[in-house]
Amino acid sequence: MPAKLSTRRAARRGACFGAVTLVLLGAGLPAKDDGGAPKGLSRFYRQKVAWSACEAGAPKDMQCGRVTVPLDYAHPGAGTLALALARYRATGPSRGSVLLNFGGPGVAGVPRLTTDGKRFLDLTNGYDVVSFDPRGVGRSSPVGCGLGTDDRATRAIGGNGDLGDPKVAREKLTAWQRTAAECARRSGPVQAHMGTVDAARDLDVMRQALGDDRLDYLGFSYGTRLGAVYAALFPGKVGRMALDGVDTLTEPPARQGLVAAEAQQTALDHFLDWCVRDIACPWGDDRRAAGDQVVRLVRSLDENPVPNGAGGKLTGQDLARAIGQALYSKRLWPSLERAIASLVEDGDTHGVEAFSARGGTLPGRRSAPRPADGGLVGSGEIPPDNQPAATLAVNCADDPDRPGAARLTGDLGRLSAEYRRASPVFGRARLNELLMCYGRPKGTDFIREKVKNVDTARMLLVGTRGDPATPYRWTLETARRLGSSAVVLDNRADGHTGYLSSRCVHRKVNDFLLYGTLPADGSSCGADREPDASG
Numbered sequence: 001m002p003a004k005l006s007t008r009r010a011a012r013r014g015a016c017f018g019a020v021t022l023v024l025l026g027a028g029l030p031a032k033d034d035g036g037a038p039k040g041l042s043r044f045y046r047q048k049v050a051w052s053a054c055e056a057g058a059p060k061d062m063q064c065g066r067v068t069v070p071l072d073y074a075h076p077g078a079g080t081l082a083l084a085l086a087r088y089r090a091t092g093p094s095r096g097s098v099l100l101n102f103g104g105p106g107v108a109g110v111p112r113l114t115t116d117g118k119r120f121l122d123l124t125n126g127y128d129v130v131s132f133d134p135r136g137v138g139r140s141s142p143v144g145c146g147l148g149t150d151d152r153a154t155r156a157i158g159g160n161g162d163l164g165d166p167k168v169a170r171e172k173l174t175a176w177q178r179t180a181a182e183c184a185r186r187s188g189p190v191q192a193h194m195g196t197v198d199a200a201r202d203l204d205v206m207r208q209a210l211g212d213d214r215l216d217y218l219g220f221s222y223g224t225r226l227g228a229v230y231a232a233l234f235p236g237k238v239g240r241m242a243l244d245g246v247d248t249l250t251e252p253p254a255r256q257g258l259v260a261a262e263a264q265q266t267a268l269d270h271f272l273d274w275c276v277r278d279i280a281c282p283w284g285d286d287r288r289a290a291g292d293q294v295v296r297l298v299r300s301l302d303e304n305p306v307p308n309g310a311g312g313k314l315t316g317q318d319l320a321r322a323i324g325q326a327l328y329s330k331r332l333w334p335s336l337e338r339a340i341a342s343l344v345e346d347g348d349t350h351g352v353e354a355f356s357a358r359g360g361t362l363p364g365r366r367s368a369p370r371p372a373d374g375g376l377v378g379s380g381e382i383p384p385d386n387q388p389a390a391t392l393a394v395n396c397a398d399d400p401d402r403p404g405a406a407r408l409t410g411d412l413g414r415l416s417a418e419y420r421r422a423s424p425v426f427g428r429a430r431l432n433e434l435l436m437c438y439g440r441p442k443g444t445d446f447i448r449e450k451v452k453n454v455d456t457a458r459m460l461l462v463g464t465r466g467d468p469a470t471p472y473r474w475t476l477e478t479a480r481r482l483g484s485s486a487v488v489l490d491n492r493a494d495g496h497t498g499y500l501s502s503r504c505v506h507r508k509v510n511d512f513l514l515y516g517t518l519p520a521d522g523s524s525c526g527a528d529r530e531p532d533a534s535g
Helices: 008-013 109-125 151-156 166-193 196-209 222-233 253-275 287-303 316-326 330-346 350-358 386-397 405-422 427-435 446-450 472-482 503-515
Strands: 062-070 080-088 097-101 128-132 215-220 238-244 459-466 486-494 523-526
Touching: 062 109, 062 196, 080 109, 080 196, 097 109, 097 196, 097 222, 109 128, 109 503, 151 166, 166 386, 166 405, 166 427, 196 215, 196 222, 196 386, 196 446, 215 222, 215 503, 222 238, 222 446, 222 459, 222 472, 238 503, 253 287, 253 316, 253 330, 253 405, 253 427, 253 459, 253 486, 287 316, 316 330, 316 350, 316 427, 330 350, 405 427, 459 472, 459 503, 472 486, 486 503, 503 523
Parallel strands: 097 128, 097 215, 215 238, 238 459, 459 486, 486 523
Antiparallel strands: 062 080, 080 128
16 A cells, blocks of 8 residues: 655655554654653643544544544654544543553454443443554554565464475565564554553553543453553553453463464364364364364365355365464354364365454455545555564564574474474464564564663552453463553453453452442453253
8 A cells, every 4th residue: 555655755765665654753852851751742741632534434423533643752852743532522520631552462452442342331420432553554654565465475373384304484474574574564664663561651642632631441352451561651540450361471482382372272172172062062072072073174174175156265274263262252152163163074175264353354455545634544545464564563563572483494394293282273373473573673572671670659450261362361461460540350250351251350340440339350251041941
């Protein structure tokens, strides 16, 4: 997507960057703080959000707006980005705004608030409920890599192939290096400024623009990492902060991937425990045999992919991705059971592919472009691979490790068996993720080194025992890392996060955000009833 670059220096160079709109700041930014703004950022901290009607199709009671932030906080005069916001107004006396981040990284908040906002409307009893498209995401200068427009390139960085084989590992590294170059070419300068430290500083600009003295915040999954970084950067500005599905702050990529594979395998085991008790389970009623059959099915499809409905092939890694997506919510278990039964019994791939699509299976065409809107791109200009491209950009910007090809190849040979033991279904894909930052600049060590022992108001951390994406152990580790401010709520259930799936968690988070009432540290919520296989 061609960009509109309006900084004069860049215009003189005749540069053309993708997926970012930059606006020249006025010369002579104030040298002193203005109203408590960080040095050099007074212009940004003086703005207020101007709310108006959203695009066609949005709920009538939802309003949209924007804030302007620096492209580079170290050089705030170099250019700016516009970030898209949306809100539901408070229905009663308001204590200000509560900001929601839905995770990812790479999930756009405005469309999620459009589709799922009604599930948060009880918070309007005390707040304007606000979400946003983070930098590089959605309408906020979206990044892209061209994934999905070239099936061969997309497959090349997929989880197929034995990474314990040095030849395969070298081919994968080459493919990831090419992807890194293509992402940089298509995304332009915003990609270099997409780390969580930048996003946390954006949060503080939003807080001020919304007129709040402190940040009240509900973050899910990656949004917990964002909240924790904000707490480290702006401890005195933390209000009521709830973090659900807590991310790791310290584990290096190899260990993080291994723990994540174990968590996914645990979630799959819980699904199989449920499945074999149902008459419709495609693997019968023998639990051990069911586990073996899943592994054999994934391996068989990796060796001999079957035709899908789109003229392509369904591989074992596609099936593993579909299962992984279905494990995010226990309510999806009956649908997963039916999808796999259709695949096993009839060769019908449609149900499985529907779950794969939830995880970012990418269309082959780009949406028709629409004119940019004052720094925000139109909905039709968002690259179809924006979410996975943003996930790569953010996670790599947050990772300071950049081992060379020789070390990576050697590590893969050692780790391959370890990952297979952790999960014979998900281990291969998780191992492949260790390569995703190859060819990109080193990220910051701020999160590992500085996000600890925060001196803030007390924060609520929710961990779910059967979470396939953010293992419960990360909640405990992050709580210890953050220090005495952290209060842990133990959700003894399955699925990713708890607020939208557990009535108990929902109530306790709302009590904290609306009334300031915290549960006792280490208290728990029991699981809701089992899903209905006929649903």
